[in-house]
Structure formats: C-alpha cells, structure tokens
Amino acid sequence: MSTDLEKQRICCLMDGEAGRFEAAAAINDLLGSPELVGSWERWHLIRRALRREPNDLAARNIAGRVRAQLTATSGPTEPAPLPRIPHGSRWLSAPVGGALAAGMALLGLAVVLTRPVPGALDGDVQLAATTERWQQQDPAVRNRLDRLLFNHHEQMAGPARSGVGLYVAVIGYERLP
C-alpha cells in the first residue's frame, strides 16, 4: 500500500517540484509500486488532457487492462448460468460490481479524454495523435521495439554497469509541439 507521503512525492515529481536529490527516490518509489504506477498513469492522462496534449489511448492499452481487471476480479471466465435476480435486489455480486466500477472508472477517463472538455478545454482535445517514436504509428510495434532494445541493453550492460548512457535516447526522445 502506498503511503500518502509517497503519493505526495510522486505529485511533486510530476510537477517538477521534487528536490534536487529527491527525484531519484521518487522515481524508485514510483516504479516499484504498481499502485503508484496506476496513480501516475491516471494523473498523467488527466494532466495531458488538461494541457491539450495528445493522449494515445490505444497505446496505453486501456481496454486490455480493463478486460484484465474484469477477468481477475470476476473469477472464472466460463460463462455461468445467470441466477434469478429478485426485483429490487443488487443486480451484481460485489466482486463483479467492483470490477465493473474499476473498469468504468477507466472507461470514464477515456470518455473524458475523447470528448472536448467544456470550459477551460474549449477547442480541440487531440486524441491519439500520431506519435513518432520509432516512426511507428502502431503502439504494439513501438512497445515491442522498446522491449527488444531494453533486453539488448540489459544483456550487454549487466548488473553493475551504468545504464545512464544506454537509456538517454529512450527517455530523451521527444517531439516538439
């Protein structure tokens, strides 16, 4: 379970307010905790939407993650006979309902991002603008190339070798607006 302090540190990191020697610790916290990674993802998507920066939802595999979460929390995937549901009772069991709620939360976020947001976001909110990492439009290809490159780097560098130089091109690559 992530602590409030850790979440606060991640917020500072994202806002560029992490102290000079706090950034590394915050990144370690972030990348070592699936929960913080989830928070980071959500904040990241919202922040980019608010800034009118493109969000490539397909690349983030939101549908797949919702599906995985549904599968994980709703038990066997084999379809079971539908129980007779008394009128007025809860129409879903708690686990399934929770899974759907989680899924809907993600889907809701997707809706926010796919529709122009009123008020401060008047104008176009770019959806899934073409990313040019690897000059590949298909996020699956980009992801696979990242994996293959990382695997190669790890084979070559070994546990003791500095990886700073290896990954600068990966983290440093960005397209100007």
Added chain:
Amino acid sequence: MSPLRLTALLFGLLGSAAAAFADEGAAAILHRMNRSAEHVAFEGTLVYLHGHDLAALRVSHRVGAGGSGESLFSLTGPVRALARHAGGVTCMLPDSAPLTVRRPAAAGGLLGGLVLDFSALSSHYGVARHGVFRIAGRETDVVSVMAKDVYRYGYRFYVDQASGLPLKVDLLAHDRVPIQQIMFTDIDIDPAAAPPSGGEPPARPTPAPGDDADWEPRRLPSGFAVISRANFERDDGATVRQLVVSDGLASFSIYAEPPATGVLRGESQLGAVSAAGGRIGEHHVTVVGEVPLATVRFVLDGMAAALD
C-alpha cells in the same frame, strides 16, 4: 551502442593491450572512464541533442553493496521516467503503458567483461587524444574513437579529469558529423566513490554453438561477431531467440520469433538506435542496436539473400 556502454566496453580491453592504440594516453583515459562509469556515484542534469531536438534530463547513478542503480527523468516535454536496478529496468513513456523488462538471468554484463582484440579493433576504429576542454565547470580530457567505415558510429568523449566520468559524449557518423550529443550541465559526484584499481578483465564469453538455423546470419559487417545467445518467452509463450553481436565497441541483437502481430516490418530508428525487421523463412527477424541503419539493413538483407 550508447556512449557510456561503449566506453565501458572499450576499456575492459585496454588493460592488456593498450599498446595497440595509437595513443597510450588516450587508452589510459578511456580505461579509467570505463571503470568510473561503473563505480562512481553521481547525480546531475544533462542535455540530449539529437538532430534538431533538444531535451534535458535529470539522472542519477547510485552504487551500493547490492549493485548499482540508475534513474532518468525528463525535465522537458511529456513526463518520462526510467529506473534501472538489479532486477531489470522499468520505464514510463507518454505513448505507451509502463514497460518493465527483467534482466535475463544469464546476463553477465557483456560490455564490462568483454576483452577486446585490439588488433581487430584498430582495423575498424582510430583512437586519438585532443587536449582538454571544460564541461559543466570541470576540466575534461578529450578522446575520440573514430569509426573507419559506415557500419559503426564514432565517439568523442570528454572525460572528467577528477573522477573519470564522461561529461560529454558525441556520437559521430562516418563523416564525423555529430548525430547526437549528451552533455552534463551540472553534476554532483560522490567524492568517496573512486574507481578501484582492478585486475584483468574476465575472459570474453564463448557463445554456445549455433544450430545453423535458417535465420542465423550468414554474413556480418567486418569486425562483428556473435558473442552471446539467449532464449526468452514472449507473452503468448512462444520462444524468442536472441543473438548478441558486437565488434568490441558497438553491438546489436538479432531476434528471431514466430510471426506475430505488432512486429516491425521495414526499418525504424530511435535516436541513434536503428532497427530492421522482416520475415526470414518461418521466422520474423528483428535486428536492433545502437549502430547505423546501414548495419541492421546489411544483416537483414544478408539473411534474406541466403534463403534465395
């Protein structure tokens, strides 16, 4: 191949064969740089210039009893972060889901352990010293490692005189035009961490013999050789086979796997990293590494031609 890695690689070798370099002073500087990249802890800000694009990153390298670790965090553009630790590397990019790649159990740090054949190396690179220059307010020695053909990059290192760390690294095309530059603008170096005096580097690993499968390369650019083989599982359980190829400084991997969706068809680049992919017999083959596009193209075309 990245500059630091290159550095690293370079210098495991220098210990026993420094005389093969034209400039022994340059060799000594590179040797020290290689060791520092592994043993010196630091934190700083660097700029990365590729083409006309400029980015700034906050980086740190930690050294501890449990091994070293690094983190990189973008200070410009979309937020990007990467952490590398004993178990592997985790990365957050704006255009993809979080990515974690575990370090292969058999990975022994080929870069650090490789023993260069200097007679062979001198056939493909020239090493020279170019005086001193100030980077991030610190005095550096400038050493170049220039490629003699189009199948590998050249490098120019600005090596901190006090710590041995490379504070600026230029990646150079065959015509010596910079392709990318990485430079610290400020850096804090742990004064307690000094490169230990080391002994002989471990012997160059002997790769297991190949199975002469139809996807194995029949030709490689001069000076390159297979130095390692590995297998790992894809998400769907299919086996991906990997060959690691190096000339002692530059390196790339050749991956062969059953055809699938989401594979690279054609050529692609990310910064100075090049990749090429296509169907070779019953396999999909991807060649990727920090080498020029000409190199990965040469390898893939050669594999395809061997089947004709």
